[in-house]
Amino acid sequence: MVVSEYVRNLGSDHEQVVPVTMFVAVLCLCLVIGHLLEENRCVNESIIAILIGCIAGTIILLLSKGKSSHILTFNEELFFIYLLPPIIFNAGFQVKKKQFFQNFLTIMSFGVIGVFISAIIITAGSWWLFPKLGFVGLTARDYVAVGTIFSSTDTVCTLQVLHQDETPLLYSLVFGEGVVNDATTVVLFNAVQKLDISRIDSRTALHVIGDFFYLFLASTALGITAGLVTSYVLKTLTFGRHSSVREIALMILMAYLSYILAELLQLSGILTVFFCGILMSHYAWHNLSENSRITTRHLFATMSFIAETFIFLFVGMDALDIEMWRMTKLSFGTSMSIYSTLILLILLGRAAFVFPLSVLSNHMNRRAKRTSVITFKHQIIIWWAGLMRGAVSIALAFKQFTYSGVTSDPINATMIIDTIVIVLFSTLVFGFLTKPLISYLIPHHETIKIGQRESSSPREDLNTPLISLEEPTTSNITRAKDSLSMLIERPVCTIHFYWRKFDDAYMRPIFGGPVTSQSEC
Amino acid sequence: MVVSEYVRNLGSDHEQVVPVTMFVAVLCLCLVIGHLLEENRCVNESIIAILIGCIAGTIILLLSKGKSSHILTFNEELFFIYLLPPIIFNAGFQVKKKQFFQNFLTIMSFGVIGVFISAIIITAGSWWLFPKLGFVGLTARDYVAVGTIFSSTDTVCTLQVLHQDETPLLYSLVFGEGVVNDATTVVLFNAVQKLDISRIDSRTALHVIGDFFYLFLASTALGITAGLVTSYVLKTLTFGRHSSVREIALMILMAYLSYILAELLQLSGILTVFFCGILMSHYAWHNLSENSRITTRHLFATMSFIAETFIFLFVGMDALDIEMWRMTKLSFGTSMSIYSTLILLILLGRAAFVFPLSVLSNHMNRRAKRTSVITFKHQIIIWWAGLMRGAVSIALAFKQFTYSGVTSDPINATMIIDTIVIVLFSTLVFGFLTKPLISYLIPHHETIKIGQRESSSPREDLNTPLISLEEPTTSNITRAKDSLSMLIERPVCTIHFYWRKFDDAYMRPIFGGPVTSQSEC
Secondary structure (H helix, E strand, O other): HHHHHHHHHHHHHHHHHHHHHHHHHHHHHHHHHHHHOOOOOOOHHHHHHHHHHHHHHHHHHHHOOOOOOOOOOHHHHHHHHHHHHHHHHHHHHHHHHHHHHHHHHHHHHHHHHHHHHHHHHHHHHHHHHOOOHOOOOOHHHHHHHHHOOOOOOHHHHHHHHHHOOOOOOOHHHHHHHHHHHHHHHHHHHHHHHOOHHHOOOOHHHHHHHHHHHHHHHHHHHHHHHHHHHHHHHHHHHOOOOOOOHHHHHHHHHHHHHHHHHHHHOOOOHHHHHHHHHHHHOOOHHHOOHHHHHHHHHHHHHHHHHHHHHHHHHHHHOOOOOOHHHHHOOOEEEEHHHHHHHHHHHHHHHHHHHHHHHHHHHHHHHHHHOOOOOOOOHHHHHHHHHOOOHHHHHHHHHHHHOOOOOOOHHHHHHHHHHHHHHHHHHHHHHHHHHHHHHHHHHHHHHHHHHHHHHHOOOOOOOHHOOOOOHHHHHHHHOHHHOHHHHHHHHHOOOOOOOHHHHHHHHHHHHHHHOOOOOOOOO | OOHHHHHHHHHHHHOOOEEEEEEHHHHHHHHHHHOOOOOOOOHEEEEEEEHHHHHHHHHHHHOOOOOOOOOOOOOOOOOOOOHHHHHHHHHHOOOHHHHHHOOHHHHHHHHHHHHHHHHHHHHHHHHHHHOOOOOOOOOOOOOOOHHHHHOOOOOOHHHHHHOOOOOOOHHHHHHHHHHHHHHHHHHHHHHOOOOOOOHOOOOHHHHHHHHHHHHHHHHHHHHHHHHHHHHHHHHOOOOOOOHHHHHHHHHHHHHHHHHHHHHHOOOOOHHHHHHHHHHHHHHHHHHHHHHHHHHHHHHHHHHHHHHOOOOOOOOHHOOOHHHHHOOHHHHHHHHHHHHHHHHHHHHHHHHHHHHHHHHHHHHHHHOOOOOOOOOOOHHHHHHHHHOOOHHHHOOOOOEEHHHHOOOHHHHHHHHHHHHHHHHHHHHHHHHHHHEEEEEOOOOHHHHHHHHHHHHHHHHHHHOOOOOOOOOOOOOHHHHHHHHHHHHHHHHHHHHHHHHHHHHHHHHHHOOOOOOOOOOOO
């Protein structure tokens, strides 16, 4: 029997079996190759997955004689409902809470104000330049969407190079901004989609900002509630006897429930599940048996890892979407100039907020007599870390420009292709340059890194407890006494001090976790 | 806004979000209630899940004003591609290999010959009795399918009551038969579906049996290959440095790949993934880091647990499928007599092979001077353990009598309803009686059980190593010397002895696992 016919026969029986098999097989290949090339200086997991995706796409394209390059059409529902939640939840579960909350204001300014600035610059720039380059046909709404789509960053590449223990401030800023950025772009994209662009005035702008803050606060509240409920249930139920299977299942299901409930209530699932992850690692995790703790910690990391690899594979395969390429009507020159314009706008839009906001943050910290200063070298790394565009961009582009992954409009097809090219270019070229750049800017870091590689890369780190982050530093207690002047001068630190007292006195006894007598700032 | 309209609006945006949210929420509820009622004497996890499913179905039915009772249509593809693999893989991963292989012949005779006998009796009985009861319209192929559908057992209920440490022989027989039965019924069902029933002769029967054995051997070989490849890759790659995330991901993905590859090659995925699980626990598991071992062990148990609960919930919800109930044209009396007939045939079909095959097995064991004898009380428990019908029956019935979960034919709808009623009745009534029956037949067991409950129920068991099953019993080495007479008199034992020598000498050094110098039988 001819193989293709055989496969087609099977396809009618089990339409999902063939693509799932191939995807799982390619994923396994990615894992093994990723492990073998881990020591390599330039490539990282994402680049490997994208390249393998491209190769698999080429093979499928050749086998199907130029008909199709992908085995599963990219589906933004698959992405938002099944692939994104584990990644974001794991981010919340693993985040070093102390550092995250200490730099909370800086992270939020990068992640929220930064996205607004970047989106405005990219929207304005593309609105002004695209028609001049000979690419017309986008509506006002499309331009605003383009601004949001290309403001979403993907910091995975950089995080694989940075080390939490060596440059804690830098790591927490890049990591925190990445998560907040994901949430902000998705929330902003949805807020903008509801907008009637033809009648923009100051009230509409206020409306968008109001909507945005409502979504932000409501989503956070839902995430915190879900985390507390899970912690309380686990603490109450496991009193006296543990059932590992149920504990683990309940944590997974409640985390997922928080995400999908947020989506159902048209909130931001990303924010919800992120805060749910933070709360679960702070309370619920301490109510588990020892084996369940180890299992959940590794399980969430593994799920996130598989989802990430899956997404990058998808992006790689989608790059060869031959139908989309055929549909675009633009000449090679025009396409190239559009890609260059977008890259330039991305570089510019990011520079326009990273450097000013860093200076502002340094100024605030100096006033508050905090020692942590974002040096110029660190500012360059933060700027660079957010240049990569990833799966969120692709997913939003598909949401804006296709209907269930399919489009017949050449302009929409062009925008999809543009997004894919930008994602590929930024991940491959910028990603490739990240390791050398960081070694150049933080040379000390590089020399330590080689020796510590085995134990301190973010992925290997899992063998040591991730969540025992309550390193006691008692030196600040005395200084915290003069609370009123403290609150004015060092607001974050003081809030943190009183939060720890409240946490130890009321929250931990109810929701679980070790009660420590030390406070820290 | 009216809630239903709100939900409908959402549904058009994210068609999967609403049902997934409700399902996850109900699953969480099941977990918590299951944990609270764990001490209860009569109900068990499956009964709770089915009842909660029924209640959820009723609520949805009332909310939708009698239109529909389920939020997701039962999809046999969902079942066979996503829910069954983790359950069977976990069974293979957890099985006490020594006992399983010691009783291999008995298990295979129950699981293979038993299914054939039971299927023949149920097919013949229903063919003869259904028209007499006034239910006509089934084709010959349908009757054969009915025989296979109602020969599939669900031993979960019984396994929750039996204890591996107290009645090892009984447990391994019931457990082993359960797995082999799943595989046999699915393989037989597929073999029968390809058959041209109108021209049955002895050659056709031989053809079915030939097909069956080909499927059996090929599937097993594929599973063993997948397990060995994974073990080899893990042993080679992790040499010197472990990466927990990759190790765990690779094990999950390879296990799933073996299942889906078997389905793609039209083999039996169940058998493949079962043997893959056995091989992985025997070799691959030993190549992991300590944390990965704990994680995989609990992870597989959790996945299996979630999938099981999910299936029982589904069955409960499906029971109220109002459209199916409306479609059947039979009177109440006829329906009742059909249900009774099927129950009787199930009781008879199972009795027809459990007692004779047990006697045969005892005879063989006596000749081989083995002490393990299946007492009459144990035979009754084995007979009873296989009376429950579960998700496999439902899935096969949907495969035979619907097209993608929908049917418009009243006869097909009747058969679906019959299957659901039998599954509900057997799980609820027989399942409810299981604990009292076993306490009555093995009273000692019951008294020990209450004391040991915390540590020795199959689910709680997970805290102690599941796979360290190589308890050394050196007493048999000397007896194994006289190998030729041994091979004749005690074939299983002798094969096991030589297998251990081969395993220690060649397999373990290549594929991983601790090399022990002791052998056992």
